Amino acid sequence: MPRVSVVTPTYNHGPYIRACLDSVLSQTFGDLEVVVVDDGSTDQTVEVVRTFKDPRVRLIRIEHTGLDHLADTYNRALGAATGEVVAILEGDDLWPPDKLASQVTAFDDSDVVLASGLTQEIDEDGSVIATVPSTLPSEDIRTNRPTGQASLGLLDVRHLTFTFPVSTLVRRAALEAIGGFQQKPYLPL
Numbered sequence: 646m647p648r649v650s651v652v653t654p655t656y657n658h659g660p661y662i663r664a665c666l667d668s669v670l671s672q673t674f675g676d677l678e679v680v681v682v683d684d685g686s687t688d689q690t691v692e693v694v695r696t697f698k699d700p701r702v703r704l705i706r707i708e709h710t711g712l713d714h715l716a717d718t719y720n721r722a723l724g725a726a727t728g729e730v731v732a733i734l735e736g737d738d739l740w741p742p743d744k745l746a747s748q749v750t751a752f753d754d755s756d757v758v759l760a761s762g763l764t765q766e767i768d769e770d771g772s773v774i775a776t777v778p779s780t781l782p783s784e785d786i787r788t789n790r791p792t793g794q795a796s797l798g799l800l801d802v803r804h805l806t807f808t809f810p811v812s813t814l815v816r817r818a819a820l821e822a823i824g825g826f827q828q829k830p831y832l833p834l
Contacts, residue, residue, distance in 0.1 A: 647701070649677040649745055650726030650817070654718045655736030656709070659688035666697055668739035674746040677701060680722040681736070685709025690736065716828035723817075723825055731817050733810040740811070748814050758819040762812045 651669050655662060662681075669679050679702045681694050686709075694704050705721060723731065730752050734740060744762075751760040768774055785794045820826065 647676050647678045647728045649674070649730045649732050649749060649814070650722075650728030651677055651679040651732045651734050652719055652722040652726065653679055653681045653734050653736055654684060654715065654722065655681060655686060655690050655694075656684040656711075657686045657688045657690060658736030659686070659690045659693060661737040661739075662690050662693050663696075664739050665734060665736050666694070666702060668742075669734060670697075670699055670701070671742050672740065672745045673743050674749055677732075677745065678703065678726065678728060679734075680705065680725045682707060682718050682722045682725075684711070684718055712833035713830075714828075715833065716826040719826035723820060726817070729817055730814050731820060732814045735810060738811040745814075752814070752816060758816045760814045761809075 653665065653669075658665070666679065666681075669677065681702065682705045683691055683694070684707055691704065691706060694702070703725065705725060707718065707721060710717060719733075730749060732745065748760045748762060751757045783794075785791075
């Protein structure tokens with residue numbers, strides 16, 4: 646059983662999925678699996694994923710349900726995942742090689758349920774366009790000390806949503822305790 650399960654939802658990510666999966670498989674932390682859930686792509690996404698012969702990469706195909714059912718897609722991956730920690734990497738995103746190594750050690754503390762970091766937006770050449778959030782919340786908010794500070798920080802418009810899926814790891818047991826990934830009917834997130 647790997648320590649980290651990488652959840653990778655895809656839909657028509659053919660131009661990006663190879664770089665996405667390469668970025669996972671070149672992590673300096675290798676105790677992982679990747680569960681790719683393809684939401685009925687009509688481009689070459691599935692064919693590209695199938696070229697990966699690494700047994701840590703698994704592909705699940707579903708009929709296209711779209712962004713309104715994104716939580717269902719994530720939960721399909723969660724149901725197939727076996728790791729203690731769940732990392733999110735959508736099919737058009739990628740990670741630097743030390744991403745997992747720098748975050749997974751936080752889960753050595755049994756009280757930690759989520760770890761996140763900065764997100765960089767890059768262009769097609771790999772040049773950084775922006776770092777998100779541009780204004781970091783306080784140390785108390787970032788470390789959720791005392792407990793509850795992170796929730797309050799998410800409500801502050803200066804750093805609203807200071808964590809993004811691509812930068813997030815979450816303890817599987819915590820996800821399961823709340824019923825898996827959640828989505829409001831009016832939000833395609």
